[in-house]
Amino acid sequence: MKKSKDKKMIETPFNYTLSLISGKWKMIILYLLSEYKIIRYNELQRKIGNITYKMLSCQLKELEADKLIIRKEYPMIPPKVEYSLSEKGKTLIPILDSMCEWGSKQRPDLVICME
Secondary structure, X not given: OOOOOOXXXXXXXXXXHHHHHOOXXXXXXXXHHHHXXXXXXXXXXXXXXXXXXXXXXXXXXXXXXOOOEEEEEXXXXXXXXXXXXXHHHHOOXXXXXXXXHHHHXXXXXXXXXXX
């Protein structure tokens, strides 16, 4: 990583990465999409648990705008929408896996991460 004494934190690759995955739910959504490959909205909401409809919709829209996930809508009634990781989104999974490994070492009493 290039270092510059005059560079503000907001202008760094670290901050860019954080801007894409920050928030309470984005990394959880990405991790679930890596596990299930393709998942529908209601199933995603059930697997996350305590997330509101509005918050999940907002997080999904942001992830889609940042090109980390793909939203596929089928023209049918009732509407069918599926979400999956984009190629760009898949590149974040090793980082999430490393976070899981770190957490497992720090708190071995917790449930093992999804594999």
